[in-house]
Amino acid sequence: MKGSLSKPDSKGHFGIFGGRYVPETLMPALQELERAYKAARRDVTFKRELGGILKDYVGRPTPLYEAKRLGEALGGIRVFLKREDLTHTGAHKINNTIGQIILARRMGKTRIIAETGAGQHGVATATAASLMGLECEVYMGRKDTVRQAMNVFRMELTGARVIPVDSGTKTLKDAINEAIRDWVTNVANTHYIIGSVVGPHPYPVMVRDFQSVIGREARAQIKRVTGRLPDVIVACVGGGSNAMGIFYPFSRDKGVRLIGVEAAGEGIDTEHHSATLTVGNPGVLHGTMSYLLQDKWGQIKGAHSVAPGLDYPGVGPEHSAFKESGRAEYVAVDDEAALKGFRLLSETEGIIPALESAHAIAYLESLAPNLERGSIVLVNLSGRGDKDVETVAEIFKGRTA
């Protein structure tokens, strides 16, 4: 029988979701990766090395900060921010790339490839590769290399080569296609560091485990500070790695509501959004069965969001399972609201969030009125907004002009 919605079977199925829908050439590589990962998880040397780098290089544990002025502005709820924005390179992505780079080296791989949309995962991968002295190439949609030019430069500075992708929609989904094609071709010496809880088994489970450090820390921190578990956890969902990272350690805490916030872009009734779980339906993309944005013939649609890290037409299979089982709720917040959230956190707390994370902040405005005063809400602040200030400045300038 296929794995249950709460626990995958040995082939990575969460009910109908997940699995390995890949060309035969990749099957041995995925099996090798799965074996290596299982062995590493049990190995104290691996755990010690990972823990050491996360502490001294990444800057973990990240703080849990009570945003009191924000909580007041929202009508008197208590908002706690898990500060992934304070990690080295400025987003949660680094938790995963450090884990995978140590694994890649253990497997004797000499070359690292990755895809990136916003450039955050590309930067985190290039950084990790430079830390280990491994060759690194990053696929990035041509459109994104223009939108996120600063991150292209950061990757190049740390010694990576950025390869612009001109196929399809020239964005993240095509960068993933190209990375998979590279991997199929160079599988003998190359490890593919995927950037979210997506792709074929074991990636969704492995990336979730590496990101779960967020939720494990937050769970201990919030209990220490408040003496109890939060009422609600809110995180933005692109592929779903920061959300799964904070949700997973709370997934058996029945009383804790888990809410994933997708990007509604210009509106979920338009063609320009990334609200995969909210309005998509199940299908297969990039090696996994999950919710997708697609037409009735199964052709994948382009996604859109003002936050480049959210514009992906798929989502991690475990989120699909969480949606199906009801363990988590998924909502969508549009570009306009996200920009308001961006401003709100900047003004009330002096913290400029990444546009992705601003979606989670923005949702608090809809959520707060339905909560009792004093309710505890934990928000994953997945990244900082330095990369976005230029974009946002352009948007605001266009309005006052």
Added chain:
Amino acid sequence: MNRIDKMFSILKRRNEAALIPFVTTGDPDLPSTEAICLEMASKGADLIELGLPFSDPLADGPTIQAASQRALRNNITPMDLFEMVARIRRRTDIPLVLMGYFNPVYQYGLERFARDAADAGLDGTIIPDLPLEEAGPWIKAAKATGLANILLVAPNTPEDRLGKIARATSGFLYYVSVTGITGARTTLPDNLAQGLQAAKRHCKKPVAVGFGISRPDQVEMLSRVADGIIVGSAIVRIIEENTVPEGSAPVRALDARTKVGDFVKELKSATLRN
């Protein structure tokens, strides 16, 4: 006996390998694909692979990616492919196999897809992103309607796995010549013949080889070992190069048809082992 099995057994007696050309359905348009298929059948093709275009063809190189994009601009659907197959079926008995990614099949509905494909006159499917572990439901649906489901093995497939796949495939076994994506290559891997021989040892069914094959001398060499030779990108490229660009003239792929026909004839003669 179904058309695929029959074809291979006849060729075996004649001491020939099967020539298996691939085209993307709807590239540059449906009438051209239909005409090209009939032409290839008359010039010696033994089986035709019909590509169902997909937005994200992750096992394909630039040539077939571009063909898929052109076909999708024509809004090609599985229904269009089935209708075209039904028209071709009235003219020829050549085995026809659909090659396409899983998501369009899944959205159509497995049972319905299998039924409509078989009713149209298709003989089998090749789904490159549906490995053995995930193929169960589709194999069942296909079998119920008499469709073959052709599984793939790659040069890095371990022997025990090769054996399992060889038992589960039907029609033939697709041996991928390179660890890589589709696309014409000037050279093929040195150990290709050895890999093919290993596949033949494990598989009682015919073994066809594909990916990267573009020249008659390659076909001749591989025909000594394989039961079938698949040529894709090289044919798609002829179609691309000989199609009048959109908007310039009504004569679309007229040149492409004769050129593909000539190429198929040349390749076919390289499959005779005598």
